[in-house]
Amino acid sequence: MVLSPQLTQFFSQVEQNKQGYIERLTDAVAIPSVSGDPSHRQDVVRMGEYLQQQLKELGASVEIRDPGVQDWNGTGRILQLPPVILATVGTDPKKKTVLVYGHYDVQPALKEDGWNTDPFTLVLDEANDKLIGRGSTDDKGPILGWINVVEAHKQLNIELPVNIKFCLEGMEESGSEGLEKIIHDEAQGYFKDVSAVCISDNYWLGTEKPCLTYGLRGCVYYHITVSGPAADLHSGVFGGTVHEPMIDLAHLLSKLVEPNGKILIPGIYDNVAPVTDKERKTYENLSFDLQDLTNSVGNTINLHSNVEATLQHRWRFPSLSLHGVEGAFYNPGDKTVIPAKVKGKFSIRTVPDMDNDEITRLVKDYVTSEFKKLNSKNTCTVELTHGGDHWLASPDHWNYVAAAKAVEDVFGVQPDLTREGCSIPITLTFQEALNKNVLLLPMGRSDDGAHSINEKLNISNYINGTKLLGAYLYQVANAQ
Ligand SMILES: NCC(=O)N[C@@H](Cc1c[nH]cn1)C(=O)O
Ligand SMILES: [Zn+2]
Ligand SMILES: [Zn+2]
Numbered sequence: 001m002v003l004s005p006q007l008t009q010f011f012s013q014v015e016q017n018k019q020g021y022i023e024r025l026t027d028a029v030a031i032p033s034v035s036g037d038p039s040h041r042q043d044v045v046r047m048g049e050y051l052q053q054q055l056k057e058l059g060a061s062v063e064i065r066d067p068g069v070q071d072w073n074g075t076g077r078i079l080q081l082p083p084v085i086l087a088t089v090g091t092d093p094k095k096k097t098v099l100v101y102g103h104y105d106v107q108p109a110l111k112e113d114g115w116n117t118d119p120f121t122l123v124l125d126e127a128n129d130k131l132i133g134r135g136s137t138d139d140k141g142p143i144l145g146w147i148n149v150v151e152a153h154k155q156l157n158i159e160l161p162v163n164i165k166f167c168l169e170g171m172e173e174s175g176s177e178g179l180e181k182i183i184h185d186e187a188q189g190y191f192k193d194v195s196a197v198c199i200s201d202n203y204w205l206g207t208e209k210p211c212l213t214y215g216l217r218g219c220v221y222y223h224i225t226v227s228g229p230a231a232d233l234h235s236g237v238f239g240g241t242v243h244e245p246m247i248d249l250a251h252l253l254s255k256l257v258e259p260n261g262k263i264l265i266p267g268i269y270d271n272v273a274p275v276t277d278k279e280r281k282t283y284e285n286l287s288f289d290l291q292d293l294t295n296s297v298g299n300t301i302n303l304h305s306n307v308e309a310t311l312q313h314r315w316r317f318p319s320l321s322l323h324g325v326e327g328a329f330y331n332p333g334d335k336t337v338i339p340a341k342v343k344g345k346f347s348i349r350t351v352p353d354m355d356n357d358e359i360t361r362l363v364k365d366y367v368t369s370e371f372k373k374l375n376s377k378n379t380c381t382v383e384l385t386h387g388g389d390h391w392l393a394s395p396d397h398w399n400y401v402a403a404a405k406a407v408e409d410v411f412g413v414q415p416d417l418t419r420e421g422c423s424i425p426i427t428l429t430f431q432e433a434l435n436k437n438v439l440l441l442p443m444g445r446s447d448d449g450a451h452s453i454n455e456k457l458n459i460s461n462y463i464n465g466t467k468l469l470g471a472y473l474y475q476v477a478n479a480q
Contacts, residue, residue: 001408006158007474011410013152014467021148021462022124022131024054028104028140029122029133035082035105035174038072044082044170047104051143051168052085058150060087060166063190067171067178081178082170086190089150090163096195096476097163101430102143103172103201106135107451114453129458136457137444142200142465143168145443149470161477165194169426172201175386176426183426187433196399196476197430197438200469204445205418207295209287210407210468212400213440215315215419216427218350218390220359223326224252224367227341228378235336242338243376246328249344252380255370256346257320261303261313263348265320265366268359272317273352279316283308286416296447315419319349349421356387388425397437402475409471410464441472 003011014021033047034040052062064083072079082105090097109119117123122133131141146166153160171177183191205211226245233242257263288307294300304310313319326343329335348359364382371380394400395417407415420440431438443465449455 001412003409004474006161007409007471009156009158010152010470011467013156014148014463014470017148017152017155018459018463021144021466022122022459024144024148025131025133025136025141025457025462026122028144029135030120032109032120033105033135033170034108035171037108038077038079041079041082044105048082048085048168048170051104051147052087054147055085055087055089055150055166058089058147058154060089060150062087065182065186067169067182070177084170084179084182085166085168086186087166087168088163089166090160092163093193095162096479097165097193098473098476099165099167099191099194099197099430099434099436100146101167101169101197101199101201101426102146103139103169104143105170105173106138106140107173109134109453109455116454119455124459126459129460130456131459131462132454132456134455136455137203137448138450138455139172139201141457141462142443145200145462145466145469148466149473152466152470161474162195163193164473165190167191172424172426175388179426180429183429183433191434194434194436196397196436197434198399198403198441198469198472199424199427199438200441200443200465201424202420202422202440202442203448203450204442205286205288205416206292207445207447209413209416210411211287211416211418211442212395212403212407213418213420213442214395214400215392216390216423216440217315217318217421218354218356218388218425219347219423220350220356220363220387221345221347221385222363223383223385224249224344224346225341225381225383226252226344226378228376229338229340232340233338235338238338243378244338245342245378246325246339248371248374248376248378248380249325249342251374252367252370253322253344253346255366256322261319263318263320265362267362268318268348271353271355271358275312275316280308282417283311286311286418288416292446314421316351318351318354319421320346321349322346349423350390352390352392354390356389360384360387388423389428391424391428391431391438392419393431393438398479399437399439399476402479403439403441403472405475406468406471409475410468441468443468
């Protein structure tokens with residue numbers, strides 16, 4: 001494979017800039033832009049301002065859109081949502097325009113969660129090729145990767161091969177509130193000339209080989225609330241004399257899913273698309289084995305004994321997870337309390353051709369009928385708290401062909417074609433509102449620990465990932 005002179009020049013500029021790129025990620029990780037915690041809302045805004053400044057310094061024209069306000073967790077506490085950043089680099093009508101989406105908010109992180117180091121101080125561990133810190137891989141590293149590409153071209157005084165339009169939000173980890181409306185409102189405005197969309201916000205299947213991702217599961221999230229007593233009760237005084245909300249809830253939660261992962265809600269599997277022979281072939285020859293799962297999980301607790309079943313249950317079958325119970329006693333030690341009101345939280349990852357409204361109807365009917373069987377005098381309600389649809393794109397599209405060639409330019413291998421088990425609901429919005437192909441082009445590895453403790457991005461993934469994003473733009477420019 002022979003690289004063009006521009007790409008050769010660009011790759012060597014990226015190598016030279018390595019220190020500067022790490023410093024940029026250090027600055028970004030230091031801003032604790034946790035969207036799910038109101039006390040950090042100003043930090044999310046500050047992170048957005050940091051990106052706007054970086055983009056302006058590189059010559060981008062930057063606009064912001066106001067997504068409005070948020071009623072935090074339905075508590076009546078009204079919070080301003082962080083701005084959506086729309087930035088344009090290049091407006092040449094003869095060039096294609098790539099829309100780049102990313103998010104500048106992060107998941108919560110506390111040292112006490114088990115981090116080895118302060119989550120918001122980027123640790124450079126050169127011996128192990130790691131950059132450790134919250135947001136390093138999800139999603140600050142990839143966003144900065146795009147900015148690094150623009151900077152390298154400016155330094156080299158060469159034009160980008162395509163126009164870039166950025167759409168950066170600060171609420172992805174909290175349901176992307178307000179973004180969907182902005183995309184629809186701007187479909188014939190800011191987003192009008194977009195040729196294709198690229199999102200770098202997921203991970204390689206394993207740790208060795210890059211991949212392109214063309215599918216995501218959806219997610220519907222529910223709360224079951226059981227309440228009875230007017231206040232928490234003494235279990236010695238009242239235990240055995242009243243219906244206990246926590247006992248009712250434990251029974252209900254146990255009726256949702258079997259320990260082997262089978263969902264017990266009647267009708268839930270009815271609309272799951274059958275596995276075709278063509279699809280079966282897509283699980284062959286992927287750079288993934290059960291040891292990759294074990295390594296990422298940190299234990300041998302796999303439900304399925306082969307790769308095909310494991311990937312099918314991650315990508316194309318629904319799953320139900322129990323997340324937690326609000327209102328229950330959870331501190332260390334023993335407290336002899338009967339909690340007055342408990343809220344069980346669970347979600348279902350959805351797949352083609354499941355329908356969110358239909359799932360919610362099935363969930364509500366089932367939980368209500370199971371509660372009736374308990375003959376409890378407590379009150380039980382079920383509510384959908386947020387939902388997003390599954391997504392599937394065509395990997396035969398020129399956008400994917402361009403990305404595959406870019407992977408070969410940088411890594412000298414053909415990428416795996418993968419789907420993902422997680423959800424980025426805005427992906428489907430871009431596809432439907434703009435009627436353009438969307439590509440997921442990950443930078444990080446499967447063991448990066450996104451959302452977990454000690455989140456990391458390998459230094460080589462950051463640097464080669466920056467090269468990949470740039471090479472992709474060149475291949476898009478040449479695509480038919
Ligand atoms: N990087 C994608 C990701 O982690 N997405 C979240 C989105 C989500 C869904 N409900 C709440 N957040 C995921 O959990 O899949
Ligand atoms: Zn993300
Ligand atoms: Zn995330």
